[in-house]
Amino acid sequence: MDDEGLIAALIDRFRQRHGIDPGRVFVTGFSNGGQMAFRLAARTPERIAGIAAIGAGLPTPDQWEGSGPKHPMPVLLIAGTRDPIMPYEGGEASVFGFQKRGTVRSAEATARAFAEVNGITEPPVSWPPTPSPDGSGGFDESGDFEGPLVIETRYTQRGKEPVVAFAVRGGGHTIPNPDYRFPRLMGRTDDTLDAPAVIWAFFAEASQTDGPVIP
Template identity: 50%
Template sequence: MNAVTIGSLLAGVALLAGLALNYLFVPKRASPSLNTSVKQGMLKIGGHARPYLAVIPHDLPPNAPLLLVFHGSMQTGPGIRLASGYAFDQLAVQHGFIVVYPDAYKGAWNDCRTAAQFPSQREKIDDVGLVQALIAHFEASHQIDRSRVYAAGYSNGGQMVFRLAAEAAGEFAGLAAIAATQPTDDNTSCAAPSQPIPMLLIGGTRDPIVPYGGGMISLFGLQPRGTARSFVDTARYYAQLNGQTEPPLDSGQPPVGVLRFAQKDRRPVVAYTIQGGGHVVPGPASAFPGLMGRIERSLDAPAVIWTFFSGLQTTSVSRSEK
C-alpha cells in the first residue's frame, strides 16, 4: 500500500469521524447566572428513591405557579434542562414560578405504551404517584398555587404527559408535549382520558423517531415502541376530548404552522408544526445531537409553552375541594 493510498484512507477515516462527531456532538453550555436557588431533592415513592432538581427564584411571589418538566428516555432532569438551553429557568425568574425537573426510573418514564417495555413499565413504577407527591411537596414547602400547576414533557416525557392527561388531569391547569404523539388504542395500557385538559403540542415533520404522519415509533428503526397517531390526529384527539366541535384556526408562517382549537368555553388545544423539524425541543439555545434532526431556532418552545399556560383560565381545584 503506497503513501497516497494510506493518505486517502486516513483522510476518509477523518472525514467519517468528523461526520460522526457532528451527528453525536452536543454543545455544552454553562448554566446562566440567575437569581435562583438550584436545589437537588429526593422523594421516596414505592420503595424507590426518586431524585429531582428544582429551580426556585429568590424573589418567588406568594402563591406561585409550579411547572414540572419531564425529560426524554436516556436523559435526566439536568439533561433536559441543558438541552432546552436553560430556557425554563429563565422563564421561571421572569414570570415568578418554580420549575422542577424530576428523574425517571432507570432513564425512562412509565408511559402508557404497551410496546415500549422500559424497566419502569416492567417494574410497574408509580410515576403518577411521584408527580402527585412532588406537587404535594411544593404545596407544603412553598405554598404554590394549586390552580396553576402545569407539566411539559419531551419525547418519552411527552408520553408521560399523555399518561397524566389520562390518569391525573385534575392535578393540572395545562399540559404540553414536544416530539410525542398519542399512542394508538392497540398500544396503550391506560384508559382513555375522560377529563378535559388544555393541551399544547409541538412536532417536527422530519422527526426521525416519532413519525409526524403516524405509525411505528422506534429509535432509528431499532427498538420499536409501538404505533402512535399522527401529530394532527393527536391534536384532534385532545380537541375532541375537550368538546371542541368547530374547525381549528390555521395560522403561523413557514417554517412554523399553528393549528388552534379555541372554541369559546372549551379547553384549548394548540399544535405547532415545525416544517423539517427533528426530534428536538425547538429554541434559540437548544442543544441536541445532529442525528436528532434540525432544531428550529425561530420558535422558542419553552416560551411558547409558558405563554400558553399563563394565558389559560385556571380551572383546577385545591386538593381540599376534591
Template identity: 35%
Template sequence: MPDDAIPSGGTGPALVPTAATLARPEGARRYLVATPAGTSPAGRPLVLVLHGAGASAQQVLGQAYPPSPLSVFLEIAARDSLVVIAPDAGKGGWSDCFASSARVARKDDVGFIAALIDHAIAHHDVDPGRVYLIGVSRGGWMAYRAAVEIPQRLAAFSVVLAGMPLPGRSPAPSMPLPALVFGCTADPLIPYHGGKHWYAPWFIEPVRGIEDSVHAWRELAGLPDTPEVTQLQASDPRGRTSVTRFMWGSSSDGMQVGLVRIDGAGHAEPSRLKRYPRFINWLTGLQNADLEVAEAAWAFFRDKRAGAQLTA
C-alpha cells in the same frame, strides 16, 4: 440581581436549580427544583418538566450536556416568579403511557409526579390551581399518561415530539384538559404521521400521528373544527424549516387545544437560544429556530387555571 439568579446567556437571569429527593415506595427519587426567593401568599405557578429517554433532570434544566431548550423555563421562572421542578426518571426510564401494569406497580411515575405537586404546594407556595406539565420525547409519553390519570391536578399540559399510543394500547383520556402539542414533520424517531420507522429501536412502539393525538384532546373538549392558524416568520434563510400554529378555542384562560407543526425539522425542540451541536443534528435532524419552545408553552399555560376551562 437576586441571589437566586445567574446570567443565563439568553434573555435574562435564570434561577439556579437545587437537587432534592422524595421518599417513594420504590425508594428515594431524585429531582431538581428552582424556586424564587421570598414567599408568595397568593401562590406561585408550578411547571413540571419531564426529560426524554437517555437524558436526565440535569440535562433538561441545562445542568448537563447538551442543555435542553426546556431549560429556558429557569429564565421564565426568574422573570415571572414561578416554581420549576424536573423529576428524574432514574434507572430504566419513565413508566410512561406504554408501561405495563407490572412495571407501574414497581415504579409508579404518575404517583411520583402527584407527590411532587403535593410537596410543592406544601413547601414552595404553589397555587394548586396553577400546576402545568410539559414533557419531551419519552417525557412526552409520560406527560400523556399523567394527563390521562391525574387531569384534576393539572391546569394544562404540553407535549414536545411525541404522539399518543394507538387506540386500545393504553387508557384513553376521559377529562378535557388544555393541551399544546409540538410536532416536527421530519422527525426520524417518532413519525409525525404515526406508526413506526422501520429502523426505530426495539423499545419504540408504533404511535398515533401528532395531528391525530391533538384531535383526541380537541374532540374530548368539544372544541370547534376550525382552528385559528398563525404562520410564524421563518428565521432560516434557506427555508428548510417553518412553523405553523393551530389553536382551537379562543380564550387564553379557557379551554384550548393547540398544535405547533414544525415543517422540515427533526427530533429536536425548537429554540433560538439553546442550539444543539451539529453532530446531534446529524442524528436527529434539523432544529428549528423560529420560536422558543419554553416561551411558547408558558404563553399557553400562563392564564389557565384548573377547573376553570368549562367553555371554549
C-alpha cells in the same frame, strides 16, 4: 417505577413546603416526557391544569393500559415533520428504526383527539408557514424542504379549553429554540420557534382560568 406516584408526591411536597396553588399545576415534557404528560392527563386529571408535549404522539388505543384522556384541559403540542423517532404521520415509534416503542397517532390526529375531549366542534384555524428571519425558509428548485417553517393550528371554541399545535416542517426530534442545537442525529433544530417561551405563555394564559381542585 411508580412515575405517577412520584409526581403526585412532588406536587404534595411543593404544596406543603412552598404553598403552591394546586389548581395551577402544569406539566410539560419532551419525547418520553411528553408521553408522561399524556398519561397524567389521562389518569390524574384532577391534579393537572394543563399539559404541553414536544416530540410525542398519543399512543394508539391498543397501546393504552387503560382509557385515554377524557378530562378537558388546555393542551399545547409541538412536532417536527421529520422526526426520526416519533413519526409525524403516526405509526411505529422507534429509536432510529430499532428498539420499537409501540404505535402512535399522527400529530394531527393527536391534536384532534384532545380537541374532541375538550368538546371543540368548530374547525381549527391554521397560520401558514413563515420563512425564517435569514430568508432560508422555503423549498428549493427540486421541491425539497429548505429551512425551518412553522405552522400553528388552533382548536378553539368559546367556553372550551384550547388545543394549540405547532408543526415544525423539517424539524427533527428536538425542542425548537433560538439558543441550543441538538445533535444532528436527532434532526433539524428549529430556531424560529422558542418552545419554552411559547409554553410558558400558554400556561400563564391558562392559569387565569379555574384549574382542577384537589380536596
